[in-house]
Amino acid sequence: MTEGADSLLLRTVGLTKIFRGEGVSVPALRGVDLALHPGEFAAIIGPSGSGKSTLLHIVGGLEPPTSGEIWLNGERVDRLSQARWAILRRRHVGFVFQFFNLVSNMTVADNVELAALMGGASRKRAKERREELLAELGLQAKADAAPARLSGGEQQRVALARAMANRPSLLLADEPTGNLDSTGSQAVLRLLGTAHADGQAILLVTHDARVASAADRVISLFDGVVVDDAAMALPRLGTMPGAAEAGPRLRAPLPDVLKLRG
Amino acid sequence: MRMPLLALLAKEPAHGYELKAQLEKVFGEAYPSPNIGQIYVTLQRLERDGLVCSQDVVQTTRPNKRVYELTDAGREALVSWMDRPSDGPRVRDDFFMKLVLSEHAGASDRLGLINSQRRHYLSQMRALTELMDACDRRIPQLLIEGAMLHLQADLDWLQRCQEEMV
Numbered sequence: 001m002t003e004g005a006d007s008l009l010l011r012t013v014g015l016t017k018i019f020r021g022e023g024v025s026v027p028a029l030r031g032v033d034l035a036l037h038p039g040e041f042a043a044i045i046g047p048s049g050s051g052k053s054t055l056l057h058i059v060g061g062l063e064p065p066t067s068g069e070i071w072l073n074g075e076r077v078d079r080l081s082q083a084r085w086a087i088l089r090r091r092h093v094g095f096v097f098q099f100f101n102l103v104s105n106m107t108v109a110d111n112v113e114l115a116a117l118m119g120g121a122s123r124k125r126a127k128e129r130r131e132e133l134l135a136e137l138g139l140q141a142k143a144d145a146a147p148a149r150l151s152g153g154e155q156q157r158v159a160l161a162r163a164m165a166n167r168p169s170l171l172l173a174d175e176p177t178g179n180l181d182s183t184g185s186q187a188v189l190r191l192l193g194t195a196h197a198d199g200q201a202i203l204l205v206t207h208d209a210r211v212a213s214a215a216d217r218v219i220s221l222f223d224g225v226v227v228d229d230a231a232m233a234l235p236r237l238g239t240m241p242g243a244a245e246a247g248p249r250l251r252a253p254l255p256d257v258l259k260l261r262g
Numbered sequence: 263m264r265m266p267l268l269a270l271l272a273k274e275p276a277h278g279y280e281l282k283a284q285l286e287k288v289f290g291e292a293y294p295s296p297n298i299g300q301i302y303v304t305l306q307r308l309e310r311d312g313l314v315c316s317q318d319v320v321q322t323t324r325p326n327k328r329v330y331e332l333t334d335a336g337r338e339a340l341v342s343w344m345d346r347p348s349d350g351p352r353v354r355d356d357f358f359m360k361l362v363l364s365e366h367a368g369a370s371d372r373l374g375l376i377n378s379q380r381r382h383y384l385s386q387m388r389a390l391t392e393l394m395d396a397c398d399r400r401i402p403q404l405l406i407e408g409a410m411l412h413l414q415a416d417l418d419w420l421q422r423c424q425e426e427m428v
Contacts, residue, residue: 046421047421182407208414209413209414209417210387212387213384213387213391214391220377220380222424227373227377228380228381230381230384232381232384232388
């Protein structure tokens with residue numbers, strides 16, 4: 001390992017993935033090196049087919065890479081058995097999907113509680129954690145409902161509660177707002193912000209620029225390689241021509257669509 | 263700013279400062295507040311073009327103020343502006359010019375150009391999000407939402423440019 005790599009939460013080295021079909025090989029990832037610090041919030045963006053979901057799934061252990069290494073908390077995980085990797089994942093990684101993936105014949109409460117139990121919490125602790133999370137997400141009234149009775153935004157909040165049941169150090173999210181309207185997206189975005197403020201690292205894939213711009217870092221993937229990795233600059237007064245003469249009420253650089261046109 | 267001023271004057275005559283205050287009240291924090299000089303210059307031009315007329319109102323304790331009023335020609339111009347569909351955003355795009363002409367200019371790193379433009383759009387998106395969070399009125403919120411949708415489209419288009427040109 002390189003110097004300082006010990007302090008990383010997640011690291012991938014030369015990650016590749018080739019999907020092989022009948023006589024054709026499709027490279028989805030062509031050597032991705034990624035490093036994420038504890039508590040960091042990074043968004044992965046890129047056109048469809050750029051490999052962003054594949055990357056997230058591999059990092060989350062949902063599918064194996066073709067070659068390369070994955071390190072989690074200083075431990076190499078890509079060579080672990082499925083069972084070992086699954087245990088590690090339940091303890092350290094939370095996953096949120098575009099289509100929520102809740103267990104449909106269990107109540108909202110049980111969906112969250114089960115995740116805590118599977119992560120090793122005692123029955124009592126799991127119940128406490130479930131109550132805590134549902135209260136935090138404003139879902140107490142829906143605790144005994146079946147997921148299908150909930151709106152998309154509510155289901156995604158349940159999925160977030162489930163993913164956070166074990167206070168994972170890494171939250172992975174694949175298009176978490178992809179299936180939500182603007183209000184639902186905003187709620188999810190707020191929750192991710194809260195998780196981030198609590199010190200959880202977040203790695204999410206999105207095509208929603210609003211979600212991406214909330215991250216500390218935006219990683220652009222194209223054709224299976226990282227083409228840009230940018231720390232998000234915080235908007236500052238006067239970084240755009242026009243901001244100064246617009247007066248003190250305009251605290252941030254704004255697109256020209258907001259300027260008065262003569 | 264000509265047409266917004268005509269629209270405000272259509273309701274009742276007003277002087278420059280009142281118009282400035284009204285613009286701020288209607289559009290809120292989403293709009294850069296127009297400076298008063300700009301408003302007076304625009305009013306003078308509107309008067310020169312016969313779309314408004316003005317008269318000085320004598321004030322005893324303060325300097326006289328000039329009150330502007332819509333003329334018939336002004337009302338006509340306003341109605342025709344209201345009736346005419348507005349153009350969508352530009353076809354002439356400054357960034358696209360750079361991208362296409364970068365090779366001529368000897369700076370052929372198109373991916374670099376696209377990356378830095380993407381970073382810029384994303385930081386603008388972040389600024390808009392902060393503005394939206396600080397805003398609790400419906401009209402400014404809608405305006406900000408519109409700007410966000412435009413930005414999203416710009417980012418999608420940037421991706422298309424990358425697919426085709428890099």
